[in-house]
Amino acid sequence: VSARILSSSLVARVQAGQLHAVARLISRAEQGGPEVRPALAEIYRRAGRAHVIGITGVPGSGKSTLVGKLTGRMLACGRRVGIIAIDPSSPYSGGAILGDRIRMSEMAHDPRVFIRSMATHGATGGMAHTTLDAVDILDVAGFETIFVETVGVGQDEVHIAKAAHTTIVVSAPGLGDELQAMKAGLLEIADIHVVSKCDRSDANRTITDLEQMLMLGMASDGSNWAVEVVGTSSVAETGLDELVEAIERHRAYVARTPQGQPRGQAIAEFRLRKTAENLLLQRFADYFAREDGSSTGKLMRRESDPYSMAAALLERETLQNQ
Amino acid sequence: VSARILSSSLVARVQAGQLHAVARLISRAEQGGPEVRPALAEIYRRAGRAHVIGITGVPGSGKSTLVGKLTGRMLACGRRVGIIAIDPSSPYSGGAILGDRIRMSEMAHDPRVFIRSMATHGATGGMAHTTLDAVDILDVAGFETIFVETVGVGQDEVHIAKAAHTTIVVSAPGLGDELQAMKAGLLEIADIHVVSKCDRSDANRTITDLEQMLMLGMASDGSNWAVEVVGTSSVAETGLDELVEAIERHRAYVARTPQGQPRGQAIAEFRLRKTAENLLLQRFADYFAREDGSSTGKLMRRESDPYSMAAALLERETLQNQ
Numbered sequence: 001v002s003a004r005i006l007s008s009s010l011v012a013r014v015q016a017g018q019l020h021a022v023a024r025l026i027s028r029a030e031q032g033g034p035e036v037r038p039a040l041a042e043i044y045r046r047a048g049r050a051h052v053i054g055i056t057g058v059p060g061s062g063k064s065t066l067v068g069k070l071t072g073r074m075l076a077c078g079r080r081v082g083i084i085a086i087d088p089s090s091p092y093s094g095g096a097i098l099g100d101r102i103r104m105s106e107m108a109h110d111p112r113v114f115i116r117s118m119a120t121h122g123a124t125g126g127m128a129h130t131t132l133d134a135v136d137i138l139d140v141a142g143f144e145t146i147f148v149e150t151v152g153v154g155q156d157e158v159h160i161a162k163a164a165h166t167t168i169v170v171s172a173p174g175l176g177d178e179l180q181a182m183k184a185g186l187l188e189i190a191d192i193h194v195v196s197k198c199d200r201s202d203a204n205r206t207i208t209d210l211e212q213m214l215m216l217g218m219a220s221d222g223s224n225w226a227v228e229v230v231g232t233s234s235v236a237e238t239g240l241d242e243l244v245e246a247i248e249r250h251r252a253y254v255a256r257t258p259q260g261q262p263r264g265q266a267i268a269e270f271r272l273r274k275t276a277e278n279l280l281l282q283r284f285a286d287y288f289a290r291e292d293g294s295s296t297g298k299l300m301r302r303e304s305d306p307y308s309m310a311a312a313l314l315e316r317e318t319l320q321n322q
Numbered sequence: 323v324s325a326r327i328l329s330s331s332l333v334a335r336v337q338a339g340q341l342h343a344v345a346r347l348i349s350r351a352e353q354g355g356p357e358v359r360p361a362l363a364e365i366y367r368r369a370g371r372a373h374v375i376g377i378t379g380v381p382g383s384g385k386s387t388l389v390g391k392l393t394g395r396m397l398a399c400g401r402r403v404g405i406i407a408i409d410p411s412s413p414y415s416g417g418a419i420l421g422d423r424i425r426m427s428e429m430a431h432d433p434r435v436f437i438r439s440m441a442t443h444g445a446t447g448g449m450a451h452t453t454l455d456a457v458d459i460l461d462v463a464g465f466e467t468i469f470v471e472t473v474g475v476g477q478d479e480v481h482i483a484k485a486a487h488t489t490i491v492v493s494a495p496g497l498g499d500e501l502q503a504m505k506a507g508l509l510e511i512a513d514i515h516v517v518s519k520c521d522r523s524d525a526n527r528t529i530t531d532l533e534q535m536l537m538l539g540m541a542s543d544g545s546n547w548a549v550e551v552v553g554t555s556s557v558a559e560t561g562l563d564e565l566v567e568a569i570e571r572h573r574a575y576v577a578r579t580p581q582g583q584p585r586g587q588a589i590a591e592f593r594l595r596k597t598a599e600n601l602l603l604q605r606f607a608d609y610f611a612r613e614d615g616s617s618t619g620k621l622m623r624r625e626s627d628p629y630s631m632a633a634a635l636l637e638r639e640t641l642q643n644q
Contacts, residue, residue, distance in 0.1 A: 037629045040627070040629060041627035041628075041629045041630055042627075044624065044627035044628060044629075045624050045625075045626075045627055046624075047624070048624050058381070059380070059381065059475075059498065059500040059501050059504065060498040060500055060501065129628065151475070151500070151504075153381075153473070153475045153476060154475060154476035154477075154478075154479075155476075156476075157476075176381065176382040178381040178382055178473070179381050179382065181409075182381065182473075264622050265615070265618055265619075265622060268618045268619075268621040268622045269615075269618045271621065271628050272617055272618060272621055272628050272631055272632060272635070273610055275628035275629060275631075275632040276606065276610070276631075276632035276635050276636060277603060277606060279629075279632050279633065279636060280602060280603070280606055280636060281599060281602070281603075284598065284599060284602055288595060288598070293587070293591075295594055296587055296590045296591045296594060297587075297590075299590040299593065299594055300586050300587060300590045302366065302367050302368075302369070302370050303367075304367075305362070305363035305364075305366035305367055306363075306366060306451065306593050306594050306597035307359045307362060307363045307366075307597060307601075308363055309594055309597075309598075310594060310597040310598035310601050311601065313594070313598050314598060314601060314602060
């Protein structure tokens, strides 16, 4: 009964655009558990209007600054803008305070903008569906453009950026070897590539390298959208209008062509899979917490092995019911 | 029957120290599946002698160079050294070719060293237990010191570095805001802190900052090991002998004091949990692949929600049997 009450009153207030209701429901979604599910289920059914833009790139590529600049332009077009930033800063300390966030604080008091940092802390497996729940909450609250910003490191982060209508991968000149190698794994998911910091003299090289890699067919996802490369500079304020135009072109492409269909299907499938996996892992965690330490002791003494013990563990419980 | 044959012959050859058998069994472990489990179970029971050292740090902190230098010193002490590098480079392309790896190639032909890069590609949830299987394979093959190097971004990577007898967190001067914020999440897991690149003039500041954070109690894990901070320079070859001494001190501490016990218990528990979770997720993936697209279609049209559909999905199958 209390879940029902939470559901109907809070969802109604979200739908009325009340920002503290939005913030509260996102927090409840982050906490997880069965109580919040009816509300999130209702949110899901009412959502589906916003344009969701995934932005990813390795650390130092200038994602947050770019999101700030794009937000300004979207506001100028009369749109309300939601920003969900997945924050890998502190898996142990649980803080969600990237330095870059602070730079966006000029917008923090604008009621047309809602910014939320979500820590990856404690969110094994659950981060993907919680993020997508947060997107839907903002959608129902009337935000027309929603940015989902993730660091392009770690599989979940990359998949989340991909589970958007339009995915932007940000590259920057002058990153180290290790970051360059990480970047390679991101290139394929981009609908639009941005090379940031184009006020730097070595940016042309980054653009050329990127265009060469794209010619090698790295960006093919079966659709006939021609992946675009846009150079921007947040300092010199160049390339940003071109980027907004590219985003709008891709939005129209997804909405009006049959190629939008498989994209939506892939997102829905990802959503269902992640929600089910998380439910399963939560049930397992509850069950595992009730185990005594005898399995661990046997394992420590190497009297058994993790495979036999894991199989035995899963035989003992169906994990079907909460 | 074929699994039994794989098990007995391959494990025997690993135990005899045959490096191509080591490489083959690690590849089989990466592929996963039920066929390789008996072999890995046997490996687990025979392992437990090596000293496992987890090394982590944000991109650009100089982890790989440090592992190379430490490997040289361990070899000089008469030890055989195994290196497992978890490589986040390319989740989509599946390549495992960090530039840093190449720098270690001088050791690639030394039979006393075994280097293996493991891509995180396709390894959702499975990476942790596959890495620990690879560690055990090297252990059974007679490698006395095993380095597990992970980028300290992403929860699994951090947990893997922590699931070692000795965990080293590498910091470096002069990293950007975003990387500094990521670093904060790593500090608590260190038994030994290394500040690399101490030939740089700004390294003293990094050491001072780190020591201040440690005074604030960030490194307390309930044991009475006094966390050490060692400054190193791979260029100037300084601090490396001190680091080897600190590692040996920690090794002796874990082996000889009762505080080693909870550490081993935590590692065994992590191992069991990850193996069971992976088994569960594999069963779910097999089951989900057999689903027709009707659930996804309903979800796309927002006629239902992910929570109801996930719960219904899990009701239909017990996931108990392979």
